[in-house]
Amino acid sequence: MEGYSLNQWLLFFFIYCFIGWIWESCYVSVENKKWVNRGFLRGPMLPIYGFGAIIILVATIPVKENLILVFIFGMIAATILEYFTGVIMEKIFHVRYWDYSDEAFNFQGHICLLCSLAWGAFSILMIKVIHPPIEYIVFMVPDIIIEIMALFILVLFTIDTVQSVNDAMDLKDTLARLTEGNETVKHIKKRLEVMAAFINEDVKEIEEKFMDKISVNQGKNEIRKLSRKQIFERNLERSNKRKTEILEFMSENINKYMGKLENVADKPTQQYEKFKAELLDCLAKIKKQEKHVSKMESKAYIHSINILRRNPGAKAKKYEEAMKEVKDLEKRPDI
Template identity: 35%
Template sequence: MYLYTWYQWLLFFFIYCFIGWIIESTYVSVRSLHFVNRGFLRLPLLPLYGSGAIIMLWLSLPVQGNIFLVFLFGMAGASALEYATGYVMERLFKMKYWDYSNNPFNINGYICLGTSLAWGFLTLLLTEIIHRPLEWLVLRLNGTVCIVLVVVIGILFVTDAVHSTKEALDLGRILESMTKLKSELEEVQVQISLLKAETAQKMSDIKAETAQKVSDIKTETIQKAASLKDETIVKISSFKAETASALKESALAERLQSLTETKDKLTGRLTFYRKGILRRNPTASSRMFGEALRELKEYTKKYKKS
């Protein structure tokens, strides 16, 4: 058992990628109450399950017949693969494509006790039940047919993986840019609010000063000329203050408008394929860019409805 050619191993990999896609899509679709084409790729393939199945088979080979060790080795191997894959994907794409942070006994949200135990039971199911009929089927395929299948599926798989990786990297950059823009937008809005408050306070002080000058003019006619001069100076100062504040507020408003337009352009870069990534991974999260990710998810939902 498990003595296969390279193309048979690859065919098993693709078969288990497809089975994994069926399991994940069914589970997420039932929870979401609508069909979800689960996964990182657009093809109905989940590489994590394919890789996990191959690792399970390799690790279980030396301990065949010992159910406990098969369970333990499969659980450990698949959990290590899931952790490493989740860690690398988050560093590359700025997103967690699955997140167990709310599950008990999790490690950095990449793996948790529940899923690790599930991997162990899946290893037993795989090695004792699922793999045997698949092995029988693959071993009876003509070698040429098997190679053709592997080559065709492999080309489609690699093409999809390259394109999906590029789109996911771009999506990560959009999340990063949107987060920076949001911070700048908030800073400009705070500056405008402070400027308005400062301007209102200055105008209040100038009006009070002018009123005092007028009162002095009425009661002190001897100093009328001097007071009128002071009043003129106050009015000029008021005009200058208003003009300076207006110019500054106008500049900030233009900056705010520019940032808003840039943010809209970034959202517009959410192409059909990038929207697909978000729809295929509804539970995706991001520690650094969580708010931007939520905003893009909402935008994707609106786009889908319209």
């Protein structure tokens, strides 16, 4: 192991990225009962396994003849890698791409005892079974071929990483915008209820309109024939239409309340001015939110959905409601 060249290390990294992708994709596909192209990247590679394999190789070099120490060193090294990778990714993208919160003896949901033990078992399996034949094959390949292969795969890997990071940033921005919009609507709804009570207006209309669902005009058979892309486009159109309806309804009520506020008898000037300022502020927020709805590009939603398909267990505690909204965009609606 000590005598590997940089290109050989790169090739080992890519090989284990691919092996990890095969394992994770098969495991998650069986669990979800449908094929899942698992991982952060678009292509057939899972970097956490590549880095995990490399760090295990490095960590176990001094103790490779002692299986117990290989287990312990490999487990500790890979667990530390998994923990800091999870923390950093969540910090950057505000999404947890794997979560062990439901597992026993987990730490902050990023690592857990069972997975750490699995890393230890994988360390022994890799050092004693998997790596020797891979090492033999790589040593058989001429250095010039190794260099070309490593460079070629590195270019593809870099392109994929850049594209996937853009997908993750689109998901982050989409979740942030949706959350901001949802919170704005909820805030305005509460203020409208206060205003309605102040001018003796029935607040039930606001609640009913806010909770109302858009009617579905297509039948079951027609929906079943829709492709995944058509389902997404249809759901996105319905979602945006619904948000626009809510905002328009709120705007209408604010304008109506502004007029009725003028006719409230014996109103304290200070309270009147306060309510009027709040109504005008609500109108400004509605206009801003309407612009957000119109500017939300389907491309950002598509990128968001694609990376969530590859990571069906992804969670975003800060954006839980928005995450569900994005995932629901490709669900076939119930009739």
